[in-house]
Amino acid sequence: MIEIRDVRKSYGDTAVVQGVNLTLPRGGVTAIIGPNGAGKSTLLTMIGRLLPMSGGQILVDGIDVAHAASHALARRLSILRQDNHIAARLTVRDLVAFGRYPHSHGRLTREDGVHVARALDFLGLTHLADRFLDELSGGQRQRAHVAMVVCQDTDYILLDEPLNNLDMKHAVGMMQLMRRMADDLGKTIVVVLHDINFASCYADHIVAMRDGRVIREGAPAAIMTADAMRAIYDIDMHIEKIGGDRIGVFYRQPARD
Amino acid sequence: MTRTAAALAVFILLAVASLFAGVSDLTPGAVLAGDPAAINLLLTSRAPRTIAVVLAGGSVAIAGLIMQMLARNRFAEPSTSGTVDAASLGMLCATLLLPDMPVIVKMMVAAAFALAGAGLFMGVLARIPLSSPLVTPLVGLMLGNVIGAATSFIAYRYDLLQSLAAWSNGDFSTILRGRYELLWVAFALAALAWFTADRLTVAGLGRDFSVNLGLNYRRVLLFGLSIVAMVTAMVVTTVGMIPFLGLVAPNLASLALGDNMRRAIPLTALLGAGLALACDLLGRLVNYPFEIPIGTMMGVIGSMLFLYLLLGKRFRAG
Ligand SMILES: Nc1ncnc2c1ncn2[C@@H]1O[C@H](COP(=O)(O)OP(=O)(O)OP(=O)(O)O)[C@@H](O)[C@H]1O
Ligand SMILES: [Mg+2]
Numbered sequence: 001m002i003e004i005r006d007v008r009k010s011y012g013d014t015a016v017v018q019g020v021n022l023t024l025p026r027g028g029v030t031a032i033i034g035p036n037g038a039g040k041s042t043l044l045t046m047i048g049r050l051l052p053m054s055g056g057q058i059l060v061d062g063i064d065v066a067h068a069a070s071h072a073l074a075r076r077l078s079i080l081r082q083d084n085h086i087a088a089r090l091t092v093r094d095l096v097a098f099g100r101y102p103h104s105h106g107r108l109t110r111e112d113g114v115h116v117a118r119a120l121d122f123l124g125l126t127h128l129a130d131r132f133l134d135e136l137s138g139g140q141r142q143r144a145h146v147a148m149v150v151c152q153d154t155d156y157i158l159l160d161e162p163l164n165n166l167d168m169k170h171a172v173g174m175m176q177l178m179r180r181m182a183d184d185l186g187k188t189i190v191v192v193l194h195d196i197n198f199a200s201c202y203a204d205h206i207v208a209m210r211d212g213r214v215i216r217e218g219a220p221a222a223i224m225t226a227d228a229m230r231a232i233y234d235i236d237m238h239i240e241k242i243g244g245d246r247i248g249v250f251y252r253q254p255a256r257d
Numbered sequence: 258m259t260r261t262a263a264a265l266a267v268f269i270l271l272a273v274a275s276l277f278a279g280v281s282d283l284t285p286g287a288v289l290a291g292d293p294a295a296i297n298l299l300l301t302s303r304a305p306r307t308i309a310v311v312l313a314g315g316s317v318a319i320a321g322l323i324m325q326m327l328a329r330n331r332f333a334e335p336s337t338s339g340t341v342d343a344a345s346l347g348m349l350c351a352t353l354l355l356p357d358m359p360v361i362v363k364m365m366v367a368a369a370f371a372l373a374g375a376g377l378f379m380g381v382l383a384r385i386p387l388s389s390p391l392v393t394p395l396v397g398l399m400l401g402n403v404i405g406a407a408t409s410f411i412a413y414r415y416d417l418l419q420s421l422a423a424w425s426n427g428d429f430s431t432i433l434r435g436r437y438e439l440l441w442v443a444f445a446l447a448a449l450a451w452f453t454a455d456r457l458t459v460a461g462l463g464r465d466f467s468v469n470l471g472l473n474y475r476r477v478l479l480f481g482l483s484i485v486a487m488v489t490a491m492v493v494t495t496v497g498m499i500p501f502l503g504l505v506a507p508n509l510a511s512l513a514l515g516d517n518m519r520r521a522i523p524l525t526a527l528l529g530a531g532l533a534l535a536c537d538l539l540g541r542l543v544n545y546p547f548e549i550p551i552g553t554m555m556g557v558i559g560s561m562l563f564l565y566l567l568l569g570k571r572f573r574a575g
Binding site (some may be wrong): 052152 | 468472
């Protein structure tokens with residue numbers, strides 16, 4: 001369980017996240033949505049202890065992330081940021097294998113090898129395993145980063161816009177992978193998404209942020225309404241039920257003055 | 258693997274050539290026949306010199322590799338990060354203020370200055386936007402020049418410009434038994450990096466990846482920079498600075514094997530030692546019987562190699 005209590009982040013006098021109280025249950029996929037600058041990444045990186053909070057508290061399974069031993073937390077929780085630039089020239093396999101670092105500290109066991117192979121397979125990277133990262137396309141590189149986090153095999157996995165750069169097929173594959181990790185492996189996944197329809201189809205729970213606050217929260221059916229979408233994004237969305245899923249259509253907007 | 262084997266073969270050839278090249282005649286035959294004069298020359302002068310070149314070359318190359326990983330920049334090395342200049346300043350201060358202390362104490366002072374210089378460099382990098390990969394070495398060179406100017410001024414005032422010149426231009430011609438042994442320590446320190454290769458590689462992924470993987474980023478940074486600082490201080494004060502080596506050797510190794518430090522460190526050390534041997538040997542041969550110091554030779558050969566790397570596709574992505 002992730003408990004977020006009155007969390008706040010400010011830069012100077014500007015609060016970019018404030019008054020956030022959330023409880024995310026164990027297991028399942030939670031999608032964080034909201035417009036650019038809403039504070040999604042800021043919240044996610046604070047949960048992942050990459051960014052210090054200005055106030056409040058975040059507990060993961062009762063452990064305070066701000067004060068926990070980082071190496072112990074690394075076996076429970078992993079995070080991938082929105083933008084990642086790796087300057088080092090590593091092969092895909094090397095990078096993914098470093099996901100085992102919290103468990104093996106560099107001495108890879110047989111079991112670690114199984115995890116590496118599985119993560120490469122999950123992300124469809126087996127045939128690229130021995131390529132250097134700087135020889136990959138943007139989407140392939142994104143998948144390699146996700147594979148590393150998958151290989152870390154933590155109970156909690158935080159992903160910031162993992163669909164970045166992915167084509168449709170791989171985007172669907174990524175969402176299916178999240179579902180599978182939640183359903184089959186019991187993982188808790190928190191993912192920032194911009195594609196609201198992916199959130200609608202694959203998430204168990206949606207958290208909508210705007211201006212640093214959580215403004216809506218609930219099951220996809222509760223969030224996928226024209227009314228909520230206007231409140232979150234300021235756009236008119238036509239919601240259609242297709243095969244049991246709620247799909248939002250918003251490509252044409254009335255002209256504004 | 259074959260490339261590593263080839264590098265190893267070339268290295269051994271160079272080492273043997275280095276043992277037998279010089280003004281006074283020394284032939285393998287004489288040594289094998291047990292000629293006492295030949296053996297004496299080998300043990301007191303040629304072997305120490307060759308070993309010193311290998312140790313210095315290998316450790317400078319590894320120090321360059323560590324710096325590049327930690328600064329996450331291909332152009333970083335002790336001499337492009339203010340570290341060499343800070344070490345010279347430290348040695349100068351130690352010479353002036355602690356003249357009666359043993360050389361090892363002065364060395365530690367130089368290492369402490371070098372660490373402060375490297376730390377300052379990393380601190381500045383963390384605070385400015387790195388809009389281009391070239392910003393990093395520019396910051397380092399600027400920092401180095403500022404420190405260097407202060408050092409020259411002090412050296413000028415106290416008539417120590419000659420010592421300063423010795424530190425800033427690598428030269429192995431005065432190496433004899435008893436005057437290079439500290440380089441073993443430098444090499445041992447650099448080799449220590451191999452045992453922490455995984456931590457250094459993770460740190461090379463950057464702070465966020467490191468924290469995610471549970472690594473104590475600051476501690477690894479401090480550890481890595483300390484190795485760089487001590488190696489730099491020891492090499493600069495025993496033989497003087499060898500330019501470009503810490504830049505070229507790691508980049509060549511990375512081109513062949515990538516940056517996973519566990520694989521890159523041995524090849525980097527081998528290439529560094531080989532390059533140093535080649536330059537030292539050439540310096541002894543081109544103007545025979547006079548010597549051109551390795552600092553000058555490496556300046557020429559290293560800069561050409563560096564240009565080659567720079568014009569290759571290596572740095573374009575950056
Ligand atoms: N270092 C910083 N200093 C000042 N303001 C910042 C800093 N980092 C982020 N912000 C501001 O905080 C706000 C929230 O940023 P955040 O990255 O969390 O947005 P986001 O919801 O992830 O947006 P996006 O969808 O564009 O990724 C933005 O208005 C941003 O400008
Ligand atoms: Mg974001």
